[in-house]
Amino acid sequence: MSKGQTPSQTVGPFFAYGLTPEQYGYAFRSLAGADLRDPATAGREIVIKGQVFDGAGAVVTDAMIEIWQADPQGRYLQPGAQGNRGFTGFGRCGTGYDDENGFRFTTYKPGTVDERQAPHVTAIVFMRGLLSHLYTRIYFADEAEANGRDPILASVEPARRATLIAEPEEPGTYRFDIHMQGERETVFFDV
Amino acid sequence: MSFRPRDWSSHPLLIDAGYKSTGLRGATKPLVPLPQGLSELTGPVYGAEAVGPDDADLTRNGRRDGDPQGGPLGERIIVTGRVLDEDEKPQPGMLVEIWQANAAGRYIHKVDQHDAPVDPNFFGGGRCVTDAEGRYRFISIKPGAYPWGNHDNAWRPAHIHLSVFGPSIATRLVTQMYFPGDPLLPLDPIFQSTPAEAQDRLVAVFDIDATEAGFALGYRFDIVLRGRLETPWEATP
Ligand SMILES: [Fe+2]
Numbered sequence: 134m135s136k137g138q139t140p141s142q143t144v145g146p147f148f149a150y151g152l153t154p155e156q157y158g159y160a161f162r163s164l165a166g167a168d169l170r171d172p173a174t175a176g177r178e179i180v181i182k183g184q185v186f187d188g189a190g191a192v193v194t195d196a197m198i199e200i201w202q203a204d205p206q207g208r209y210l211q212p213g214a215q216g217n218r219g220f221t222g223f224g225r226c227g228t229g230y231d232d233e234n235g236f237r238f239t240t241y242k243p244g245t246v247d248e249r250q251a252p253h254v255t256a257i258v259f260m261r262g263l264l265s266h267l268y269t270r271i272y273f274a275d276e277a278e279a280n281g282r283d284p285i286l287a288s289v290e291p292a293r294r295a296t297l298i299a300e301p302e303e304p305g306t307y308r309f310d311i312h313m314q315g316e317r318e319t320v321f322f323d324v
Numbered sequence: 325m326s327f328r329p330r331d332w333s334s335h336p337l338l339i340d341a342g343y344k345s346t347g348l349r350g351a352t353k354p355l356v357p358l359p360q361g362l363s364e365l366t367g368p369v370y371g372a373e374a375v376g377p378d379d380a381d382l383t384r385n386g387r388r389d390g391d392p393q394g395g396p397l398g399e400r401i402i403v404t405g406r407v408l409d410e411d412e413k414p415q416p417g418m419l420v421e422i423w424q425a426n427a428a429g430r431y432i433h434k435v436d437q438h439d440a441p442v443d444p445n446f447f448g449g450g451r452c453v454t455d456a457e458g459r460y461r462f463i464s465i466k467p468g469a470y471p472w473g474n475h476d477n478a479w480r481p482a483h484i485h486l487s488v489f490g491p492s493i494a495t496r497l498v499t500q501m502y503f504p505g506d507p508l509l510p511l512d513p514i515f516q517s518t519p520a521e522a523q524d525r526l527v528a529v530f531d532i533d534a535t536e537a538g539f540a541l542g543y544r545f546d547i548v549l550r551g552r553l554e555t556p557w558e559a560t561p
Contacts, residue, residue, distance in 0.1 A: 138549070139546075140522045141499055142499045142518070143343075147423065147485075151448070165368070187348040188347070201366075209362055209366040246362050250363075262343070262344075263349050264350070285358060288356060289356055323356065324358050
């Protein structure tokens with residue numbers, strides 16, 4: 134090991150025209166958006182939506198959420214794959230654009246990636262005022278049995294596990310709010 | 325295989341007394357260790373097909389239609405460097421995305437209220453994919469400093485925002501590149517939030533070899549991502 138890691142810096146308030154341009158109406162092609170669906174992929178379509186709250190309970194209107202997930206069969210896009218064809222499993226959404234200043238992904242329910250872990254989606258959180266990005270995981274409330282066996286959930290103190298579980302709001306729609314601080318502070322992982 | 329941990333002696337703390345908005349936005353509880361498994365060792369793949377012909381030339385990609393003579397105002401620059409890991413292994417085929425203010429210090433972003441002109445020939449966003457040696461290269465103009473509300477008379481030093489994935493989502497990095505000799509660097513809470521011994525890694529080097537005669541000044545900026553651990557400490561969680 135001979136080179137030090139390049140330090141992280143905040144994404145700042147003006148990321149949208151570079152990272153989520155189409156969502157915000159800029160004339161620049163987005164590499165990834167909030168709709169991950171792909172015509173050739175069969176699976177259960179779901180919506181994952183939520184808001185990001187700061188330590189005072191205010192909605193954060195300039196966050197960017199990235200998600201990374203397996204396909205409905207539990208397979209991740211593999212290195213060397215054609216990145217822009219089929220279901221990539223990667224999405225990006227800025228908050229501050231829809232009515233509730235939240236994020237909203239349309240995707241498929243991921244399959245199980247191995248026999249031990251419950252279905253989950255990785256979320257990466259960026260915002261002005263956040264100097265290093267944070268990782269969290271979105272699990273699904275209707276997978277109670279699998280969640281009960283999941284080793285990552287088990288590694289989290291019981292009182293905080295609920296922060297990692299998306300609750301069904303209506304059929305096919307899950308809510309996953311992210312709390313940066315406070316009693317309900319979301320569990321963030323050191324990956 | 326797994327990746328070395330994020331080296332927290334190189335990265336800013338999540339709550340920084342100087343950078344006010346971290347106070348309510350930085351997580352306060354310790355991060356929970358997550359052994360790297362498939363979900364962390366994979367990541368999105370964006371090859372050369374993801375990038376359009378003018379995407380890496382910010383002096384062209386924001387020009388008004390039908391204005392072949394047009395171009396953004398400002399000092400033309402070339403920003404180039406390599407994406408490496410901690411073992412200095414070049415990382416080929418890696419997407420690098422950038423965004424920046426124009427020469428007057430104004431972003432095209434709708435919420436930027438700074439009273440400085442928008443440049444009709446400058447957009448400010450770009451991307452490219454590293455070559456076989458891990459090298460990336462952008463043509464742009466030098467961004468201007470801009471004021472912000474952090475404290476009285478606060479100014480951000482000139483900077484370019486960069487976003488890189490690297491080989492997996494574990495190596496994800498969003499950072500900012502600064503310019504050598506900028507007198508605002510010692511006064512900027514965001515730059516100063518970085519541990520002192522790692523600050524120079526955020527400052528580009530003026531490079532006469534990257535400079536093109538009669539065209540643009542060259543700046544070199546290497547991006548170092550987490551390296552690989554040959555002995556996995558745990559293959560799956
Ligand atoms: Fe900026």
